[in-house]
Amino acid sequence: MKKPVIEFRDFGMRYASQQKPTLYDINLTIYEGEKVLILGPSGSGKSTLGSCLNGLLPFSVKAEFTGSLKVMGDETRSLDIHKLSNRVGTVMQDSDCQFAGLTVGEDVAFSLENDCVPRPVMLEKVRRALGIVGMERFTAHTPFSLSGGQKQKVSLAGVMHNDVGILLFDEPLAALDPQAGLQAIELIDRIHREQQKTVIIIEHRLEDVLHRPVDRVILLDGGRIVADTTPAKILSSPLLQEHGIREPLYVTALKYAGCEIAEEDHPESVEEIRLEGREEALRGWFASETPHRAQPAPGELVRVEDVSFSYDDNKVLSHVDLTVSACERIALVGKNGAGKTTLANLLIGVIRPDEGRVLIEGEDYGVLSIKEIGERIGYVMQNPNQMLVKDMIRDEITLALKLRRVDQKTIDEKLELVLGLCGLSKMRSWPVSALSYGQRKRVTIASILVMQPKIMIFDEPTAGQDYFHYREIMDFLDRLNREMGLTILFITHDMHLAIEYTDRAVVMADGEKIGDGDVFRMLSDPDILRRASLKETSLCKLARRLGIEPEAFVRHFIEYERMVRRHDEQ
Amino acid sequence: MTSNNLVRFSPGVTPLHTLCGQVKVLLFIVTIILTISTFDCRILLAVTAVAAAALASLKPNWKIIWALMLVAMGLNTVNLILFYLFNPHIGCEFVGTCTELFRFTERLVMPAETLWYFAVRTLKVVAMFLVSLWLIFVVTPTQLAAGFNRVGLPYKLSMVFSIALRYLPDLIKDYKNISASIQARGLELGRKKTTLKAKIEGVVSIAVPLILSSFDDVGVIADALDLRGFGKNKKRTWYVETPYGRLDKICLVLAAVLAALTAAYMAYGVIVKPPMWYPF
Numbered sequence: 001m002k003k004p005v006i007e008f009r010d011f012g013m014r015y016a017s018q019q020k021p022t023l024y025d026i027n028l029t030i031y032e033g034e035k036v037l038i039l040g041p042s043g044s045g046k047s048t049l050g051s052c053l054n055g056l057l058p059f060s061v062k063a064e065f066t067g068s069l070k071v072m073g074d075e076t077r078s079l080d081i082h083k084l085s086n087r088v089g090t091v092m093q094d095s096d097c098q099f100a101g102l103t104v105g106e107d108v109a110f111s112l113e114n115d116c117v118p119r120p121v122m123l124e125k126v127r128r129a130l131g132i133v134g135m136e137r138f139t140a141h142t143p144f145s146l147s148g149g150q151k152q153k154v155s156l157a158g159v160m161h162n163d164v165g166i167l168l169f170d171e172p173l174a175a176l177d178p179q180a181g182l183q184a185i186e187l188i189d190r191i192h193r194e195q196q197k198t199v200i201i202i203e204h205r206l207e208d209v210l211h212r213p214v215d216r217v218i219l220l221d222g223g224r225i226v227a228d229t230t231p232a233k234i235l236s237s238p239l240l241q242e243h244g245i246r247e248p249l250y251v252t253a254l255k256y257a258g259c260e261i262a263e264e265d266h267p268e269s270v271e272e273i274r275l276e277g278r279e280e281a282l283r284g285w286f287a288s289e290t291p292h293r294a295q296p297a298p299g300e301l302v303r304v305e306d307v308s309f310s311y312d313d314n315k316v317l318s319h320v321d322l323t324v325s326a327c328e329r330i331a332l333v334g335k336n337g338a339g340k341t342t343l344a345n346l347l348i349g350v351i352r353p354d355e356g357r358v359l360i361e362g363e364d365y366g367v368l369s370i371k372e373i374g375e376r377i378g379y380v381m382q383n384p385n386q387m388l389v390k391d392m393i394r395d396e397i398t399l400a401l402k403l404r405r406v407d408q409k410t411i412d413e414k415l416e417l418v419l420g421l422c423g424l425s426k427m428r429s430w431p432v433s434a435l436s437y438g439q440r441k442r443v444t445i446a447s448i449l450v451m452q453p454k455i456m457i458f459d460e461p462t463a464g465q466d467y468f469h470y471r472e473i474m475d476f477l478d479r480l481n482r483e484m485g486l487t488i489l490f491i492t493h494d495m496h497l498a499i500e501y502t503d504r505a506v507v508m509a510d511g512e513k514i515g516d517g518d519v520f521r522m523l524s525d526p527d528i529l530r531r532a533s534l535k536e537t538s539l540c541k542l543a544r545r546l547g548i549e550p551e552a553f554v555r556h557f558i559e560y561e562r563m564v565r566r567h568d569e570q
Numbered sequence: 571m572t573s574n575n576l577v578r579f580s581p582g583v584t585p586l587h588t589l590c591g592q593v594k595v596l597l598f599i600v601t602i603i604l605t606i607s608t609f610d611c612r613i614l615l616a617v618t619a620v621a622a623a624a625l626a627s628l629k630p631n632w633k634i635i636w637a638l639m640l641v642a643m644g645l646n647t648v649n650l651i652l653f654y655l656f657n658p659h660i661g662c663e664f665v666g667t668c669t670e671l672f673r674f675t676e677r678l679v680m681p682a683e684t685l686w687y688f689a690v691r692t693l694k695v696v697a698m699f700l701v702s703l704w705l706i707f708v709v710t711p712t713q714l715a716a717g718f719n720r721v722g723l724p725y726k727l728s729m730v731f732s733i734a735l736r737y738l739p740d741l742i743k744d745y746k747n748i749s750a751s752i753q754a755r756g757l758e759l760g761r762k763k764t765t766l767k768a769k770i771e772g773v774v775s776i777a778v779p780l781i782l783s784s785f786d787d788v789g790v791i792a793d794a795l796d797l798r799g800f801g802k803n804k805k806r807t808w809y810v811e812t813p814y815g816r817l818d819k820i821c822l823v824l825a826a827v828l829a830a831l832t833a834a835y836m837a838y839g840v841i842v843k844p845p846m847w848y849p850f
Contacts, residue, residue: 054797055797056793056797081797082799085799090797092794094790097787097790097791097794098794100733100736100791100794100800101712102710102711102735102736103579103580103712105809106712106810109809110798112807112809113808114798114801114802114806115799115802115806116807118807119812122809123809126809142579143736144739158798159797159798345750348750350753370753370754371754371758374753374754374755377754378754379754385782386744386747386748386779386783387748387752387779388782389752389779399755399756400756403755403756403757404756447755448755451755
């Protein structure tokens with residue numbers, strides 16, 4: 001009989017500031033040494049559930065608990081946040097904010113210092129914890145010199161002391177590039193096995209978490225547990241679609257080919273999922289006709305010629321060439337620090353080339369001010385809160401026009417047009433503070449769109465969004481591209497986004513452009529994927545198992561999916 | 571910030587760098603008190619010489635020191651001119667005699683004692699400046715926090731500086747991004763011929779999103795500190811505080827002796843109230 005370490009009994013939780021509870025009727029037992037995935041769309045209550053476990057609720061944010069929650073046998077309300085943190089170690093989503101020390105060693109020692117552990121013992125524990133996560137060579141490094149994945153490892157090392165029995169990972173993949181995400185999942189798995197910890201992962205990216213096996217999946221929606229079962233069972237059920245979770249792409253491909261997915265088919269792994277007797281169906285599906293997307297008419301908008309740029313003595317862009325044409329959809333991909341954001345800043349004229357030149361519609365943009373460039377190339381930041389300056393939606397959207405002293409009549413016309421396009425007509429006089437994250441995103445897009453630029457650059461447009469909101473934002477942007485002929489350039493690490501919503505990928509690594517061309521070809525080239533810290537999709541693996549050329553298989557999948565979705569829309 | 575020449579995040583390798591934070595802070599406190607308490611140029615000269623030697627032993631970046639020194643001297647000069655305009659006889663009051671050298675106008679006389687007083691005052695600024703620079707160059711922010719905590723300051727207070735430094739670069743990055751985005755929307759920040767109203771508008775347009783988005787981060791940081799037991803106990807231990815070495819012990823004795831001498835000297839000053847030392 002396994003020992004329960006976490007027991008929710010008829011548990012409910014209501015934030016003191018809210019009328020209705022956020023969690024209802026939670027009955028859940030997690031046993032020692034288990035590895036559990038807590039899955040759910042945004043707002044499902046999955047992160048809240050985590051905060052109840054580590055004590056942020058109710059000790060840091062006021063909340064009312066009903067029912068019972070025991071961690072290692074004790075009611076959490078009889079403990080406090082500090083006692084709980086010695087039982088549950090939390091690795092937060094934002095490992096940059098979690099990094100409190102000025103060096104790696106100091107940060108890992110942080111909780112030991114607060115526990116008044118004598119220094120000699122502390123040094124030994126820090127050494128041991130850094131050894132476990134493989135970061136011992138970085139002890140004296142500052143946080144500013146580490147990548148996102150490295151910071152996360154340091155965070156993990158910092159919460160493993162004192163034989164913390166339970167490790168809680170809150171959206172561990174959100175801030176990482178695809179390769180670092182894979183490594184994080186592998187590290188979590190290794191620590192689960194070698195250190196005999198109970199592991200709880202909160203995520204909405206099911207396929208990426210399933211890169212390594214989990215024992216159980218708890219699906220949450222609307223503050224309730226919808227399913228508590230094995231990965232195989234949940235993948236063979238319709239629950240994922242019903243609750244807005246993206247199923248693994250290889251599972252979708254099999255369903256498109258008309259295969260029923262059953263629990264005993266091993267749907268939890270692309271390497272093991274049963275293909276016997278299904279090759280025919282899959283090949284038949286692969287051979288079916290799908291409409292090709294019309295190629296955009298050539299018409300050059302921007303040309304970057306042999307551009308280099310350095311910060312201090314650091315060369316961050318090196319001899320980059322790039323041509324962007326009308327109506328294109330381009331993904332700018334590469335790991336953090338590869339030069340993607342610098343290239344975007346260069347395109348909008350915030351920084352100018354040290355060498356080489358940039359032409360906008362044939363004209364050297366050296367003569368143009370940032371303001372003038374802004375009318376042709378718009379830029380939408382990742383975090384909408386960093387773009388919003390006005391209280392009212394209407395004022396926010398018209399700001400750029402007012403700064404250009406456009407007459408009131410034209411402003412009103414353009415405002416109407418943009419409000420309609422962005423689905424904000426009913427909210428025009430709302431205060432910005434009343435909007436959700438997704439609505440704010442739309443307002444920031446509208447505030448750029450109002451200048452009618454030819455090109456818009458989006459920095460990680462769907463970061464932190466669940467599948468439903470991802471679809472919503474991306475379909476909206478895709479409509480702008482189709483209906484208005486807007487050229488769109490996405491800066492992203494999201495492989496799904498790139499293959500689903502763009503035609504061309506520009507791949508950056510260490511300040512150089514290492515690839516530029518058809519998105520399916522670029523993102524199935526193993527050499528490019530490795531150098532840009534990306535990973536191939538599971539569709540490539542499935543294609544290889546079937547002996548089909550991966551690039552063609554992925555292309556067929558995406559075209560088929562577009563066809564299905566268009567059919568659903570009509 | 572990663573290659574900042576002024577603040578260093580890991581200690582250097584010279585002997586003084588290896589002192590533990592508490593000793594560095596104590597040496598600084600005692601010396602700065604002594605410097606503030608005296609107008610005796612013999613003591614100030616001694617402090618200046620020792621501080622300059624100690625600073626030199628750290629092999630610092632002299633370019634930055636000269637630049638800062640220039641600023642400090644500029645401010646000092648302005649200060650002295652104001653002093654002089656306010657009271658040309660200020661030196662006489664300190665020394666007790668008055669020897670007029672020349673006069674600019676009827677009111678603005680220049681006594682030798684005032685010149686002496688200004689010279690000593692400048693020396694005092696130089697001494698305090700060198701002592702403070704020594705601390706900045708010798709200590710890491712975390713050592714500073716640890717050092718102040720171990721001489722009695724509550725750790726929540728002593729760590730404010732090091733935690734602020736940790737998140738400052740992120741704030742600078744956000745600032746740059748926000749500024750870029752608002753400029754692309756048409757706000758002209760660099761233009762010289764803007765009105766005051768336009769300038770204020772520019773500042774607000776960057777400050778509002780910067781502050782609002784930083785608030786989100788502050789919440790997360792506070793949670794992160796809570797989850798790792800920050801504030802759990804009245805005391806905490808320090809990863810960066812090494813045990814006392816030989817040099818630490820020698821410096822502690824030195825600091826104690828200096829503290830005793832300073833106390834005696836200050837008591838003497840309060841009881842006897844001697845005039846300022848003036849050799850002429």
